[in-house]
Each structure stands twice: as structure tokens, then as C-alpha cells.
Amino acid sequence: MKINFDQxxxxxxxxxxxxxxxxxxxxLNDEFRQKLTASRLKIDAVYAKFDDPAYTKKISEKPYxxxxxxxxxxxxxxxxxVISTVDGLLGQGIGEYLYKHFNGSTEAVSAVLGLLxxxxxxxxxxxxxxxxxxxxAKFKNHH
Numbered sequence: 001m002k003i004n005f006d007q008x009x010x011x012x013x014x015x016x017x018x019x020x021x022x023x024x025x026x027x028l029n030d031e032f033r034q035k036l037t038a039s040r041l042k043i044d045a046v047y048a049k050f051d052d053p054a055y056t057k058k059i060s061e062k063p064y065x066x067x068x069x070x071x072x073x074x075x076x077x078x079x080x081x082v083i084s085t086v087d088g089l090l091g092q093g094i095g096e097y098l099y100k101h102f103n104g105s106t107e108a109v110s111a112v113l114g115l116l117x118x119x120x121x122x123x124x125x126x127x128x129x130x131x132x133x134x135x136x137a138k139f140k141n142h143h
Contacts (some may be wrong), residue, residue, distance in 0.1 A: 015122035028120035039085035
């Protein structure tokens with residue numbers, strides 16, 4: 001038996017990215033994924049209290065101004081995590097650059113992280129499995 005990984009596995013985990021006028025080179029490797037995971041965990045931790053019905057009930061009983069202050073603090077913490085993660089992955093200052101480009105939308109900057117994660121997930125391709133799926137799809141289309 002001969003096994004030729006050149007024909008069975010494709011790893012394309014380096015990317016040159018055009019970010020609205022800024023050029024960035026990234027390697028979508030374990031370190032990259034660890035930073036994304038750490039960011040997600042930090043954001044989850046910020047919102048974890050809200051999984052507790054007693055806490056949310058307590059907050060809902062506070063005056064509007066206090067509720068607004070808590071909401072603002074959550075947004076601020078989330079913003080800092082997202083911007084810091086982008087800076088750690090793409091280069092210092094890129095997070096704030098994107099934030100300004102998206103007219104102050106942390107959600108849009110976060111969407112960039114989501115797209116990067118999608119690309120990272122697609123960076124390793126099992127060609128053998130891909131060929132098998134293509135053959136199966138072709139067979140199903142003919143029958």
C-alpha cells in the first residue's frame with residue numbers, strides 16, 4: 001500500500017487579508033485558534049451572570065439608570081475584548097481601525113472574527129473525503 005498525503009490532505013492556513021485598505025498576513029494555526037477561543041471564553045464570562053434567573057430578576061428591579069449603567073459596562077467590556085482580540089490576531093491598532101471603519105460597531109468587528117474562524121475551519125481539507133463526497137453527490141444526481 002502506498003499513501004501519498006500530497007493527494008489526500010491540503011493545508012492552506014496562511015492568508016493575506018485586505019481589511020478595507022490595510023494588508024495583513026495571518027497564519028490560521030493553533031495559536032490563532034487559542035486566541036479566538038480565549039476571546040469567546042472571556043465574553044461568555046462577562047455575560048455568565050445573566051444565566052442566573054435570580055441575578056436577572058435582581059437587575060430588573062433596579063432603577064432604569066442602574067440597568068443602563070450595567071448594560072453600558074457589558075458593552076464596554078465586550079468592546080475591549082473584541083478589539084484586543086483583533087489586535088492580537090491581526091496587529092496592533094487593527095481592531096480600532098475596523099471599529100472606526102464600521103462606524104463604531106463592535107458587532108461588525110466581532111463578525112470579522114467570526115469570518116476568520118470560518119476560514120480557519122476551512123484551512124485543512126481532507127481531499128480524499130472531499131473526492132468521496134463529490135462522487136457520492138454525482139451518483140445521487142444521476143439516480
